Amino acid sequence: MNDEKTQEKASKIDLNRRAMPHQSPKIRRNNFDEVALGYTEELAKAEASRCLQCKKPRCQTGCPVEIDIPAFIACIKKGDYAAGIKKLKEKNCLPAISGRVCPQESQCESKCILLNKGGEIAIGRLERFLADWEAAQGKIELPKKAPPTGKKVAIVGSGPAGLTVAGDLIMLGHDVTIFEALHKAGGVLVYGIPEFRLPKAIVARELDYLKALGVKVFTDFVVGKTRSIDELLKEFDAVFVGTGAGLPWFMNIPGENLNGVYSANEYLTRMNLMKGYMAPKSATPVKKHLKVAVVGGGNVAMDSARTALRMGAAESHIVYRRSHKELPARAEEAENAEEEGVIFDVLTLPLAYIGDENGWIKEIECIKMELGEPDASGRRTPVEKPGSNFRMPIDAVVVAIGNSPNPLVPATTPGLDTTKKGTLVADPETGKTTRDRVWAGGDIVTGAATVILAMGAGRKAATAIHEYLTTGKQQTG
Numbered sequence: 337m338n339d340e341k342t343q344e345k346a347s348k349i350d351l352n353r354r355a356m357p358h359q360s361p362k363i364r365r366n367n368f369d370e371v372a373l374g375y376t377e378e379l380a381k382a383e384a385s386r387c388l389q390c391k392k393p394r395c396q397t398g399c400p401v402e403i404d405i406p407a408f409i410a411c412i413k414k415g416d417y418a419a420g421i422k423k424l425k426e427k428n429c430l431p432a433i434s435g436r437v438c439p440q441e442s443q444c445e446s447k448c449i450l451l452n453k454g455g456e457i458a459i460g461r462l463e464r465f466l467a468d469w470e471a472a473q474g475k476i477e478l479p480k481k482a483p484p485t486g487k488k489v490a491i492v493g494s495g496p497a498g499l500t501v502a503g504d505l506i507m508l509g510h511d512v513t514i515f516e517a518l519h520k521a522g523g524v525l526v527y528g529i530p531e532f533r534l535p536k537a538i539v540a541r542e543l544d545y546l547k548a549l550g551v552k553v554f555t556d557f558v559v560g561k562t563r564s565i566d567e568l569l570k571e572f573d574a575v576f577v578g579t580g581a582g583l584p585w586f587m588n589i590p591g592e593n594l595n596g597v598y599s600a601n602e603y604l605t606r607m608n609l610m611k612g613y614m615a616p617k618s619a620t621p622v623k624k625h626l627k628v629a630v631v632g633g634g635n636v637a638m639d640s641a642r643t644a645l646r647m648g649a650a651e652s653h654i655v656y657r658r659s660h661k662e663l664p665a666r667a668e669e670a671e672n673a674e675e676e677g678v679i680f681d682v683l684t685l686p687l688a689y690i691g692d693e694n695g696w697i698k699e700i701e702c703i704k705m706e707l708g709e710p711d712a713s714g715r716r717t718p719v720e721k722p723g724s725n726f727r728m729p730i731d732a733v734v735v736a737i738g739n740s741p742n743p744l745v746p747a748t749t750p751g752l753d754t755t756k757k758g759t760l761v762a763d764p765e766t767g768k769t770t771r772d773r774v775w776a777g778g779d780i781v782t783g784a785a786t787v788i789l790a791m792g793a794g795r796k797a798a799t800a801i802h803e804y805l806t807t808g809k810q811q812t813g
Contacts, residue, residue: 565774
């Protein structure tokens with residue numbers, strides 16, 4: 337089918353993208369239950385029926401893990417969900433996760449030919465439908481693995497990159513062991529993303545699937561302290577480093593050491609991994625804040641602001657130096673935040689945090705901004721408006737302006753080169769680092785990015801590691 341025929345077919349089909357049921361904003365802002373409720377079988381079939389089944393599917397070119405998107409959608413249309421989830425898992429061992437948090441609108445869905453008519457297929461929602469359908473069956477069928485190769489691989493970090501490498505290599509017959517520094521595996525999936533966006537039971541379910549395949553997981557194991565990379569290389573044939581970007585950035589403005597000023601890492605880890613959201617039932621101490629400002633405009637900022645509302649804040653503000661149009665957060669996340677009552681103070685820059693006599697923050701001094709010429713990122717540069725200073729009463733600030741990799745692994749591994757930003761030097765196509773038999777991928781290489789990009793890097797690294805384990809050749813791209 338050529339593009340003209342595809343376009344002709346597109347003009348005849350249903351362009352009504354099926355909405356996903358959600359909790360109402362008034363209800364969900366008071367609980368941590370999942371906001372998006374998922375497609376029913378009827379909705380999933382109706383949405384799948386809209387797919388054109390292009391012979392040269394553009395959607396696949398936008399998928400970092402190269403899922404055969406038309407194939408799994410065709411299975412949904414036919415009602416053969418078992419075949420659909422099997423097709424999905426050929427390329428993606430974490431479909432319930434990526435179906436929820438992957439920015440499909442800027443990746444696979446942005447390539448859909450129906451986008452030209454405003455009716456692109458809801459690929460991510462269909463992916464989630466299949467993963468949730470499988471879980472509802474109560475028994476997950478394990479695929480057949482390749483025969484054991486006798487080769488052993490150590491994976492440092494259990495975030496999306498590490499889990500993807502583990503899933504790919506265990507299927508290829510290699511012995512895989514994950515080492516995680518925290519007391520629960522999952523990396524950013526468990527410490528960073530709130531329950532209302534990604535329930536932790538789903539992360540645990542995906543981990544259980546990998547364990548059932550044979551992946552071994554050790555928690556409370558800090559590589560660089562408990563054992564070094566060099567020590568792991570004595571036992572394992574290859575090592576993959578996927579330790580993420582957990583070192584928070586601050587603005588270096590006055591008052592950042594005041595009580596009530598949190599990094600987003602601390603705030604979300606306390607609420608998610610340490611179960612602060614269950615207070616007072618959990619053992620994690622949580623101070624109730626009534627007026628919270630979150631500095632930043634990305635998904636982490638939205639997660640923090642929405643969490644603050646659920647923890648009882650009367651007001652939760654997003655303080656962002658550019659305009660609403662430039663928000664780096666997914667449009668869906670920003671919309672959800674606005675629906676729930678988050679206040680957006682855009683074109684606003686914090687200059688200082690002001691404390692009371694007891695050392696607790698009470699105000700932010702800010703200045704209004706206006707947009708100038710585009711910078712290197714393509715976004716217009718924010719410029720201060722002289723004389724527009726003002727103060728905002730506040731009793732907590734969450735700083736969500738970005739992260740860098742933790743320097744522990746490179747600092748304890750001679751010959752493992754880093755960039756000026758502290759990320760590991762690694763080939764973008766293979767993940768090969770400057771150390772023999774060591775690969776890396778995800779945020780430790782790119783800096784803070786999306787879950788699906790980390791998974792894509794994990795797939796590339798797994799392919800390169802397998803090549804090395806079977807041929808002795810270490811690809812360099």
